[in-house]
Amino acid sequence: MFYRENGQFKTTYKADQQIFPITQDRIGVLLLIAFAFIGVPMLADEYMLRAILIPFLILSLAALGVNILVGYCGQISLGSGAFMAVGAYAAYNFFVRIDGMPLIVALLMGGFFATLVGMFFGIPSLRVKGLYLAVATLAAQFFCDWAFLRIKWFTNDSASGTASVADLQVFGMPINTPFEKYTFCLTFLVVFGLLAKNLVRGAIGREWMAIRDMDVAAAVIGIRPMYAKLSAFAVSSFIVGVAGALWAFVYLGSWEPAAFSVDRSFQLLFMVILGGMGSIMGSFFGAGFIVILPVIINHALPWLGDLVGIPVDTAVLTHAEQMIFGALIVWFLIVEPHGLAKLWSVGKQKLRLWPFPH
């Protein structure tokens, strides 16, 4: 009844091509962003901000990057953790080695180096596809794990191999409290989300999707596979690299290579699969799902256990978390391969007709 585009006539191409052609969507998203910037910091407590929302924002950004590569261009990658690590360590080196390096520039330089590494490890994608490419990108993961663990230069020769940063600030404003960190990450996410959305609905995004759907056909109609695949690797690694730098700088503060292990790569891939491949919205759904589900399980299971009088062990919680994840991933792959984003769009479609379905 309320969600309906009847009467919204587009008289120009510009109006027809905007990101959200339906007025209700536009207002909804603007309200959501406004709420995220103003409402959430007022409502959320410190735990909510630090343990749930900040990881959610950063992992959404990373999932966004992975989604461009896996969801839009169809190149399966298991090296996302590695590209996060490259972003984190490159940003760290710029931040620590150059005096007075602005934080944002350091983070973007992290993204830039992740781009270079991503493109380098994307070269095999010109020859191999599918599972074989997944294995080739896995090489990136193991190479980076090794490099950041063993090459001391990357960690500024710190004896313990741990990199840490402190006293973050942007334009003289400190980024210390959870609220400041949250706003900082949110700004990054909004900017990158807008950029990504515009990229994927532009010419380059259409090239990626053409390559994903059938690369031979795409090549026949004049899309250069090398250009399309490597640009997808570049854009994806850039975003993932910036997310990695944020994860290290803002969320962890002090980290070791294990923070970007192959588990992280899998986690990001699961976010994309659960959230919805080839959907910007899906990245947010996937990240939200994977960040929030463990927290819910952690709170709900002991409560349920109390209800029936069985004390729930800490180990049981962690194991249950993994089992539920595994089950959900299998379930999603079978029942809804397009992920949560598909459910969302089905819901929207139904809402258009509500309350008078055909």
Place this chain on the structure above:
Amino acid sequence: MKIRSLMMAVAVAATGMTSALVTTSVQAQAKEQFFPVLPYRTGAYAPNGVPWGNAYVDYLKLINARDGGINGVKITYEECDTAYATDRGVECYERLKGKSQGAVFQPLSTGITFALTEKAPADKNPLITGGYGRSESSDGQVFKWNFPLQGTYWSGADIIMQHITKKEGGNIKGKKIALVYHDSPFGKEPIPLLQERAKIQGFDLQLLPVTAPGVEQKATWLQVRQARPDYVLLWGWGVMNSAALKEAVATGYPREKMYGVWWSAAEPDVKDVGEAAKGYNGLVATGEGGKVIADIKSVVHGKSKAQAPSKKSAPRSTTVAWSAPLWRWKVCAVRKSVLAKARS
């Protein structure tokens, strides 16, 4: 009249009850100290994390049961599983620190300690690191909220080197000493001290990292076989220790020349190696003796409040490391205790 008096009675009773409830809850709040427990009951290091977590909780229960809390302040606690992963540890910290002001954190992981060292001062939460953590924190001015108990890895490495020096008659110039370490902040901690000592004493230090969790060590022990070091210091944790001992047997490296830090002599790791561990040396914190452990057995396990099954008592050598004073660290051959365990 009747109704009125009845209502009065109810009202009085209600006020009395609520006030009683309020006072007790206020008192309870005032007389409680929250201890977050960060064990790892899952993951590659669970065999060590579980007994430690059990012992920690048992000790907290003991304080409540035997002494009625710390000077009358009852201890409350909540667990959060870290799986020995830094980011999970940080998440647990964020989750539990809000429970009370000044929660005492004990992460049992040097990696997590590194991450929390940045956060603890801002939140004013003390960070206890019992036999692990950042060695610099033994100088209280460096990290004001870190409280290392019972020595650090620098003291551990120093004790072993002093022992080796004594064994070699005071001069180890030109000797080859290899450090086989867990490639993590934990394993890398002793390196600066050993490098410094190598400079002073003139021995040749060889660093052999083992990628966590350390199941695969063939390449490392091939290097040991080639270099034939005079001594091997083992800085391992969990499955890495048993794997190292087995590899030492396979390589034919004498276990008598292997020295482990206290974690590398942890019972869950070396006990089941049996014969292969024969001769292996390790630092130990404390044995099964001691009043605290006896008390845990009688007070906590006796009344079956225990976290751990009382038959297989949880608090063992390394698991109660945090309750033993520094002077009890000593180099001793684990041979006897290990073999006794292996036989029994």
